[in-house]
Amino acid sequence: MKVALEGFHCVKHALRFAPECVSDVVVRDPAAVRALAERLAPDVVDLLLSRAVVGEVAHHTGVSAVGAVPSPDRSVLSARTSPLVLLDAPRSPGNAGAVIRVAAAAGACGVAFTGTLDPWHPTVLRGSAGLHYALPVLRVGPSDVTGPLVVLDADGDPSASLPGDAVLVVGSERSGVGxxxxxxxxxVMALPMRDGVSSLNLATAVAAALYRAR
Ligand SMILES: C[S@@+](CC[C@H](N)C(=O)[O-])C[C@H]1O[C@@H](n2cnc3c(N)ncnc32)[C@H](O)[C@@H]1O
Known part of the structure; x- marks a missing residue:
């Protein structure tokens, strides 16, 4: 399966973490893209420009490409040295993308999805800024994961801590963890909140839990 990589940051991350998955790089203005890349990502300047052709690009950064969807490493479902984030039936593609982005940044070993949302939906990919290519992103059934299961829930234990090999289960926007x-x-781990606040956005909850563990 192929996906559209829209924009400089998405293409940059794909090239940095999985260059073999990137094809059909198009740039609107090579000099402008070179200047942008030299400023923001000098490590990918040569790779980006050596693969690019000049053409029309809708994205405001003037860069696009096509990405192959890799076969994810499913060993993270059972053996881990850093937490696996499990999104239980997320609804919002933007939230799911933001979770992938922070999971990659905080060193999680992967992001798994239950439910019907396509992890490679264009809006998820946009939300992750292409960091799908930095760690395994998988679809699973609830019983596919093994290891210490830590459910994030506002009614849980605020003193609970996250084991390094945990599966960190995060609920859906509407109904929480199934x-x-x-x-x-x-x-069941809670992130304490001020009275009157009912919940954190799920990507914010993942960020707080992963960085607290770090
Ligand atoms: C927007 S919240 C879901 C709220 C939902 N109405 C419910 O019944 O739980 C999405 C998910 O983020 C996590 N979350 C949000 N705030 C949290 C908190 N203060 N402590 C722990 N987890 C939290 C939970 O996993 C929750 O299921």
């Missing part, structure tokens, strides 16, 4: 994963939880 019963089948909740029943298997080894820990």
């Amino acid at each position: 019963a089948s994963l909740r029943e298997r939880a080894d820990l």
Whole structure:
């Protein structure tokens, strides 16, 4: 399967983490893209420009490409040295992309999805700024993961801590973590909030939990 990589940051991350997956790089103005890349990502300047052809690009940064969807490394479902984030039936593609972005930044070993949202939906890819290519992104069933299951929930234990090999389960925007994963939880972890605030956005909750563990 192929996906559109729209914009400089998306193409940059794909080239940096999985250059073999990137093809059909198009730049609107090579000199402008060179200047941008030299400022923001000198490590990919030569790779980017050596593969690019000049053409029309809709994105405001003037860069686009095509990405192959890699086969994700499913070993992270059972063996890990850093947490695996499991999104339980997320609804918002933008939120899911933001989770992938922070999971990559904070050193999670992968992001797994239950439910129907396509992890490679264009809006998810836009939200991750192409960081899908930095770690495995997988579709799973609730019973595919093994290891310490830590459910994130505002009603959980604020003193719980995240084991390094945990599966960090994050609920959907509307209904939180589903019963089948909740029943298997080894820990339910809360991120304390001021009175009157009902929940954090799910990407913010993932960020707080992963960085607290770091
Ligand atoms: C927007 S919240 C979901 C709110 C939802 N109405 C519910 O019933 O849980 C999305 C997910 O982010 C996580 N989350 C949000 N705020 C949290 C907090 N303060 N402590 C722990 N997890 C939180 C939980 O995993 C939650 O299921």
